[in-house]
Amino acid sequence: MKAKILVVDDVDLNREILNEILSDDYEVLEASNGEEALEIINREEDNLAGVLLDLQMPVMNGFEVLESMKRKGMLKRIPIIIITAEGSIENERHCYDYGVMEFIRKPFDGILVKLRVGNVVALNVYKNHLEDKVAEQTDELQVQNRRLKEQAEKLASSNQRIIEILGNVVESRNLESGQHVQRVKKYTEILARTMMENYPEYTISQEYIDVIVAASALHDVGKVAIPDSILLKPGKLTKEEFDIMKTHTTEGCKLIQNIEDVWSEEYERACYEICRHHHERFDGRGYPDGLGGDEIPLAAQIVSIADVYDALVHERVYKDAYSSGEAFRMIISGECGVFSPKLLECFIDARYQLEEVND
Amino acid sequence: MNVKEFYLQTGGNYEEVLGRLIKEERIVKYLRKFADGNDCKLICEAFENRDYEAAFRNVHNLKGVALNLGLTNLQLAASDLCEEVRNGAPNKDVSGMIENVVKVYTSDVEAIGRIE
Numbered sequence: 001m002k003a004k005i006l007v008v009d010d011v012d013l014n015r016e017i018l019n020e021i022l023s024d025d026y027e028v029l030e031a032s033n034g035e036e037a038l039e040i041i042n043r044e045e046d047n048l049a050g051v052l053l054d055l056q057m058p059v060m061n062g063f064e065v066l067e068s069m070k071r072k073g074m075l076k077r078i079p080i081i082i083i084t085a086e087g088s089i090e091n092e093r094h095c096y097d098y099g100v101m102e103f104i105r106k107p108f109d110g111i112l113v114k115l116r117v118g119n120v121v122a123l124n125v126y127k128n129h130l131e132d133k134v135a136e137q138t139d140e141l142q143v144q145n146r147r148l149k150e151q152a153e154k155l156a157s158s159n160q161r162i163i164e165i166l167g168n169v170v171e172s173r174n175l176e177s178g179q180h181v182q183r184v185k186k187y188t189e190i191l192a193r194t195m196m197e198n199y200p201e202y203t204i205s206q207e208y209i210d211v212i213v214a215a216s217a218l219h220d221v222g223k224v225a226i227p228d229s230i231l232l233k234p235g236k237l238t239k240e241e242f243d244i245m246k247t248h249t250t251e252g253c254k255l256i257q258n259i260e261d262v263w264s265e266e267y268e269r270a271c272y273e274i275c276r277h278h279h280e281r282f283d284g285r286g287y288p289d290g291l292g293g294d295e296i297p298l299a300a301q302i303v304s305i306a307d308v309y310d311a312l313v314h315e316r317v318y319k320d321a322y323s324s325g326e327a328f329r330m331i332i333s334g335e336c337g338v339f340s341p342k343l344l345e346c347f348i349d350a351r352y353q354l355e356e357v358n359d
Numbered sequence: 360m361n362v363k364e365f366y367l368q369t370g371g372n373y374e375e376v377l378g379r380l381i382k383e384e385r386i387v388k389y390l391r392k393f394a395d396g397n398d399c400k401l402i403c404e405a406f407e408n409r410d411y412e413a414a415f416r417n418v419h420n421l422k423g424v425a426l427n428l429g430l431t432n433l434q435l436a437a438s439d440l441c442e443e444v445r446n447g448a449p450n451k452d453v454s455g456m457i458e459n460v461v462k463v464y465t466s467d468v469e470a471i472g473r474i475e
Binding site for chain 2: 010011013014016017020021056058085106107108109110111
């Protein structure tokens with residue numbers, strides 16, 4: 001079936017000439033003024049491959065046709081080729097402003113008209129095809145996106161679940177009170193957010209904060225491998241006992257590494273970093289690896305100071321509770337080991353919020 | 360007189376018209392159709408009735424057809440008159456221009472009649 005082309009010209013002879021030129025390749029419809037043209041355009045909207053439009057016509061001129069088509073949003077779909085003896089540059093620009101595809105001046109060359117109409121029609125078919133294709137692909141992408149989102153939600157919930165289960169193990173052995181874990185999570189969130197605000201160069205995102213807050217719950221998971229005799233010893237540990245105690249960092253990592261392919265990489269990584277490095281110190285004098293400065297993962301640095309602060313302000317089997325003011329003094333003065341100066345600054349900035357957690 | 364000779368006589372460009380209409384038979388067909396039309400009569404009537412809108416439209420059309428058919432002299436005559444009535448009533452006496460259009464039109468139509 002041939003594509004349909006509408007020729008709009010008030011001069012019979014012009015229409016006939018164009019009809020003859022185009023009829024080999026198209027089914028040519030004719031209109032002798034703008035009003036007739038609009039009638040056909042409305043009727044054949046979905047079938048028209050193009051419109052050849054004269055400007056100067058009785059009843060309704062070419063510009064009025066363009067205006068009406070523009071209002072109905074038809075100019076985007078049906079390509080217009082102006083064929084006119086009104087050859088001023090001004091008119092030509094005005095037509096292109098409407099979005100016409102071609103502006104041909106009379107007298108036209110038959111072969112060129114044929115070629116130009118062919119180009120415009122082919123381009124438009126391609127464009128419409130492309131738009132359909134894009135719409136189709138957008139639909140597909142949306143479906144895939146939805147699926148990905150569902151999977152991400154599933155994964156996030158399984159990440160949380162794993163952390164919860166491990167957290168329960170820690171709690172059930174009375175290794176740390178449930179409140180300690182909850183408070184460390186809160187301090188971690190406050191400190192991480194203060195870091196994000198004070199130091200944009202760390203490019204900490206809200207998503208990352210969510211991950212390290214969740215992962216902070218497992219900082220001491222490795223304590224499940226430490227005998228109660230050491231863990232619950234009221235007095236000072238001997239050097240040998242302390243060496244065993246230190247292995248809670250690496251033992252925790254073994255545990256986390258065994259949970260493979262179940263949770264997302266970023267959760268696993270954050271848990272691993274926090275578990276292994278939350279006893280490292282900025283001057284390299286911590287354990288287990290003696291990392292220094294920003295070699296220590298940021299997540300571990302944040303949880304480290306949160307853990308120390310909570311240990312200070314609450315009673316432990318081996319010590320009484322300090323006041324928050326005393327705890328701040330001890331941490332800032334370096335009595336509990338050296339922390340990153342930037343992190344300390346955030347710790348001081350966030351003092352009021354940190355103290356609120358204990359109220 | 361053949362079509363080429365017709366264009367030589369009326370001052371048009373045969374090659375250009377052939378480029379437009381592609382086949383010589385088509386040129387003859389449309390020249391004859393043009394000769395059978397009443398374009399000139401419509402123009403004269405519009406001016407007689409001082410209907411300058413119709414006058415502009417009809418002269419404009421004649422100009423367009425003359426362009427398409429390569430009737431260069433007629434196109435030039437119509438073009439001058441067309442500009443005078445583009446914005447309604449002319450600012451000067453256009454009777455000479457109208458006569459000129461009628462003269463060239465009549466002579467072109469006569470010449471078309473002699474094409475074999």
